[in-house]
Amino acid sequence: MTRRLPVVVSTNYKGGVGKTTTSRVLSQAMAAEDSFNKGKPVLVIDLDPQGNTSRRWQLMQTLTDGSRIPKAHPALADEKVNYSSVCDLWLELLGEGPSLAPVPYVTSNPMIHVVPPHEFLMGEAMHIEKASRPKLGMIMRNWLRDVGAAEGERLADRYCCAIIDTQPSKTTLIDAALMAATHCYIPFIPEPQSVDGVYSIISYIHSLSAQRGKDVPLEMLGLLPNMVQNTRLHNMHLKELRSHATFGRYVMPVKMNRRIAYSETDDWRNLPESVTELDGTQIEWEARKWCRHIMQAVQADVMEKANA
Template sequence: MPTQIPIVATMNQKGGVGKSTVTSTEAEWFSIVRKMRVCLVDLDEQCNTTKHFVGVDYINDDNEAGFLIKKHPDFSEDLGANERSSIADIFYGEAVLPYPSWIHDGFAKGGLVDVLCGHPVRIEEINNALISKEDGRINPNAKERLKEFFEMEDVQNAYDIFLLDTGPSKNVMFRSALHAATHVVVPFEPEDKAIQGITQMLNAIKRENFSRDRETQLNLVGLLPNKVRNLKLHKEYLAELSERHEDFLFPWPSWLSLLTAFPTRDGISAKPKSIFQLPKTDTARAQATAMCLYLEKKIFGHHLGMTKEIKEVMSVFEDGFEALGMKESCRA
């Protein structure tokens, strides 16, 4: 059964570009602002997304990661799943349990975020065991596993959108996510080797599309500048990228600056917890709003409604709606 629910993967083969921050922001937008049922999938062994939305148990034993996934609050042996369930389990033919996050129906007043947690050990095991040491080829069954999971009818019926947070390496999880996705967002930091990493991602998307028919092509949402600073170096890189990949670049003002609001909200005791709970005049909230408005239009073909609050937030920018290709009627 071909998938009908959007599966949006945030990907870049370079680490440290803010993939987890971008994916978390997307999840907050679609659940808190758009009141959607979001399934957030953590495919990175660092588990930053899991830590932010669910939390982990920190330990002091032989576990090199220093933490374990939390025990599932509704675990029962009858469910046929692990007590500390993770997305890695499906690659072993086991069931996986979605964890409730701090964004639940009561908090988001209709929306929610469930998390298929990462696992610091099992994901690494899969990446090592299911790829050929000789030619780097992925086990074909492993490549299909995520796609098969998302196409299950009960999984499709439970959510309105799937968001995938991936690691930087071109490993089993990366390739399985690329194969399962309907859309890809590529965040990058406009510094040295950024263009090389972008070229690698564009080539990976092109190769994936060779194996798909016309109706199921993988869609590139765009290249998203992240951690942007008012530096000559950043301006030069962005100018060069605009020349090379103008059709793919997220438009200003959806670029995300290097602002403290983005990383500090990841803290356990951060208040407000969501970027979309910051004051309406906050620059970080405005940039995140612009980014998500552009994202949803690329995914769904249209914006999902323009509220008074969104208009007030976007008023931080002069001509912000026009830069996003939105009509004058969207203005406050």
């Protein structure tokens, strides 16, 4: 029996609902929770070509043509390409030479390692011919499931959990993330415009889950209410959602309120880095509560039969 790496995806086809913020706060909470991480870092994969997560950790550079690529990686100084991105997995599929395993970057938090995006190569991946699309997810899944990984190189031995941040539109890259995921959650704002579409994502995720065959099931962690304000509109909307006959059970029993500290900690120049370091404050309590809810559901120490 070997340990399976949990892979949590934050997704919603809408932008500005908190995919990046919630996944960042979750990674920081996991990194701070010894009973969850057991001393192993969190692996954050930035699957949004905009690279907001990676920019938070100062891992991106902008080329003169305006496109974004990862910064030089200290361990790759002697290589022809001196950076690494999640697209390294797909180089062969994209006709860009042999594929490589991404080399995660160490961040200012020693318990958080990040694999950044590559804007141009992601553009190529999103427009790959139809027949090759499922391969994006299969290759990513095999990497995260340590298929063929050498002893000592297994991600499940090196990391406690992987978290994937996704882009705000329905693309082949999100399908790839959901194919590689073991768990997913959907942050949303309890307002009519944000709730629209969430139901169809849930149905879509269920259909993907049903197609998995013998692979581990994709567990839906649920809808995470974000930027909640104590207004009549938000209260009414949350109440209606929670009592919805079909979808009510998907709304998580936790929430994130709209608080300036979430956006302040988005800026790498601000200290503390994480809201979970704001000891004894309401926000620290709130963030720990919803993050613990997810950590409990994810159970970092799931064991499975070794990959054949």
